[in-house]
Amino acid sequence: MNIIICLKQILDPEIPVRDFRIGPDKREAVRGNANLVTNIFCENALETALQLRERTGGKITALAFGAESAEDTLRKALAMKADEAVLVLNDGHPHPDPFTVAQVLAAAVRKIGACDLVMTGRESGDWGSGQTGGLIAEELGLPCISFVDHIEARGEGTDASLFVKRQTDNGWELLNAQPPLVVTITNNEFNVPRIPKTRDIMISARQPITKWTLEEIGVNAAEVRAGQSYYEVVDLAIPAKDVACQFVSGDTLEQKVENLAQRVIEVTRSL
Amino acid sequence: MNDVAICLFAESGYDRAAQGVIGAGRRLAGTLGGRLHAITIGTHNPELNVRIAAVADSVISADQVELAEYQPELCLDALAQLCGELAPKAVLLSNDTYSQELAPRLAHKLGGSAVGDGIELIAQDGAIRVKRSVYGGKAVATIELKRSPAVIWLRARAFEADSAGSASVATVRQTRLNLPSGDRTRIIERKAESTGEARLEDARVIISGGRGLGGPEAFKDLQELAGLVGAQVAASRAACDSGWYPPSWQVGQTGKKVAPGLYLAVAIRGASQHMAGISDAKVIAAINIDPDAPIFKHCQFGIVEDYKKVIPLLREKLAALQK
Numbered sequence A: 001m002n003i004i005i006c007l008k009q010i011l012d013p014e015i016p017v018r019d020f021r022i023g024p025d026k027r028e029a030v031r032g033n034a035n036l037v038t039n040i041f042c043e044n045a046l047e048t049a050l051q052l053r054e055r056t057g058g059k060i061t062a063l064a065f066g067a068e069s070a071e072d073t074l075r076k077a078l079a080m081k082a083d084e085a086v087l088v089l090n091d092g093h094p095h096p097d098p099f100t101v102a103q104v105l106a107a108a109v110r111k112i113g114a115c116d117l118v119m120t121g122r123e124s125g126d127w128g129s130g131q132t133g134g135l136i137a138e139e140l141g142l143p144c145i146s147f148v149d150h151i152e153a154r155g156e157g158t159d160a161s162l163f164v165k166r167q168t169d170n171g172w173e174l175l176n177a178q179p180p181l182v183v184t185i186t187n188n189e190f191n192v193p194r195i196p197k198t199r200d201i202m203i204s205a206r207q208p209i210t211k212w213t214l215e216e217i218g219v220n221a222a223e224v225r226a227g228q229s230y231y232e233v234v235d236l237a238i239p240a241k242d243v244a245c246q247f248v249s250g251d252t253l254e255q256k257v258e259n260l261a262q263r264v265i266e267v268t269r270s271l
Numbered sequence B: 001m002n003d004v005a006i007c008l009f010a011e012s013g014y015d016r017a018a019q020g021v022i023g024a025g026r027r028l029a030g031t032l033g034g035r036l037h038a039i040t041i042g043t044h045n046p047e048l049n050v051r052i053a054a055v056a057d058s059v060i061s062a063d064q065v066e067l068a069e070y071q072p073e074l075c076l077d078a079l080a081q082l083c084g085e086l087a088p089k090a091v092l093l094s095n096d097t098y099s100q101e102l103a104p105r106l107a108h109k110l111g112g113s114a115v116g117d118g119i120e121l122i123a124q125d126g127a128i129r130v131k132r133s134v135y136g137g138k139a140v141a142t143i144e145l146k147r148s149p150a151v152i153w154l155r156a157r158a159f160e161a162d163s164a165g166s167a168s169v170a171t172v173r174q175t176r177l178n179l180p181s182g183d184r185t186r187i188i189e190r191k192a193e194s195t196g197e198a199r200l201e202d203a204r205v206i207i208s209g210g211r212g213l214g215g216p217e218a219f220k221d222l223q224e225l226a227g228l229v230g231a232q233v234a235a236s237r238a239a240c241d242s243g244w245y246p247p248s249w250q251v252g253q254t255g256k257k258v259a260p261g262l263y264l265a266v267a268i269r270g271a272s273q274h275m276a277g278i279s280d281a282k283v284i285a286a287i288n289i290d291p292d293a294p295i296f297k298h299c300q301f302g303i304v305e306d307y308k309k310v311i312p313l314l315r316e317k318l319a320a321l322q323k
């Protein structure tokens, strides 16, 4: 099984609200002191891929489209034991729209070659468009299954068949699929990303990363650099929403909880 | 064309989400000066179609054997054919699993652009703009769609239902689409974990547990508490990732978007991604040991205390008060 997994480097989504700032052009967030990290759902996807490889063998290629700094995301993927890494350098718009991203990733997938499974996270922790996987599938003419949290493979070669479990609004579904296809990954208790071993981190620092320019993957580089042919962010604002919390009063814990219970009942009776 | 098409899954019925999509579609069609077409996918649902016919200008019921149960590739094909014929300026969907799965691909097939989780639609000077929350709920972006049709999935419950209705009742047209067989993916098993219970999205009261609970046992205590006030129990991502509660009950940006009258967060920090799921809750309350937990910035009332001490007492007091 040849797996290509798409990884996105983003601004640490767990920074506290009070540290979050927007740039003067009102189009994107200011990095400030925040770290750049790999989008969590991409890591859930890599973890899912690693477990699949442990059961069925195969090769995992980590693919990123981003600035030079995205090398860190690929090194971490290598440290987690992805086999190879490819970076398509983004020297254009820092937050290209999802169609632009999908076009680039699909072109890179084609250039990488033999591939049974393309995996992405269900959405990213920054812009969270939730479209990359679906649009890659369309660009490549492949089927797509979203919100997947587990994959099993049975059979080999042309008989290979995938059993894909995915989350739905009220439970889950099991799908049978013939590769090649695209899946987008969501989190569950079994694909929490592994912590790479120190030794593997050291090895990954020396591993080669293939780097391609936009010109090398055969896309319309000018359009990709502009990054807004699909949609454009015209404003970004921080919603003002601070509520003053009333802490329940009372001299003893019992009194406080009594008051808490009163408030709860008050609200539920008013519904 | 300035028409608007809405796509709904018959299976979900005429729920709050469907009402939000229909309302949003009616108003957008009004602003654009176009007609409102409704497409319902799946086994004919008379109640849904009758309700929609009272609001939309035309109703297309895509009710044929191949579509009786959702299959991603077949439904996508059906929607692409129907929307392709209607050539609308905008296509609106809800934010259920299936709609989210199909919307970007539908946009691609139609040569349009998609944007999701919209909380507001703005039609101005021929352009369609959508507001949505980004950066894990820390900011709201306004996004202009550059291609037509604009395919938008909505945070459906955030939109008002239609109040005016249309002048005449639309007829419901049944389709006979030519759909390819031998699709490369097939749903072979479906499991509903929340059968027989009210849906989290429609719950009036939710008691939700986080990582601070320390293990799955505490969720049993929350369930007991929930029983006393007719609440549903939910969880944060950290609690679901720990395997303490099933993922279908995860609340947040990437879980359920809920709108209860009361949301009681127990040992949940209040990360922006969690809060993104409860922005439509009327009253938020919290039990947290840390007075500086961000959750208190969103709460009407709360208590700073170890949940282990609070829950047994709270159960006692609520039981007494409910008598």
Ligand SMILES: Cc1cc2nc3c(=O)[nH]c(=O)nc-3n(C[C@H](O)[C@H](O)[C@H](O)COP(=O)(O)OP(=O)(O)OC[C@H]3O[C@@H](n4cnc5c(N)ncnc54)[C@H](O)[C@@H]3O)c2cc1C
Pocket (backbone or CB within 6 Å): A013, A014, A040, A041, A123, A124, A125, A126, B136, B209, B210, B211, B212, B213, B235, B236, B237, B238, B239, B250, B251, B252, B253, B254, B255, B256, B266, B267, B268, B269, B270, B271, B272, B273, B274, B277, B287, B288, B289, B290, B293, B305, B306, B307, B308
């Ligand atoms: C892209 C992305 C999407 C995400 N989507 C979601 C989502 O949909 N839903 C979601 O919930 N999260 C989501 N997250 C994760 C989110 O950022 C937080 O990590 C998560 O919500 C934290 O869960 P928590 O509050 O339960 O745990 P923690 O952050 O560990 O907080 C535990 C809280 O419990 C309190 N506590 C500890 N012990 C006690 C005690 N004895 N009594 C009372 N209180 C106690 C602590 O003070 C603390 O406030 C997402 C993150 C990303 C990056």
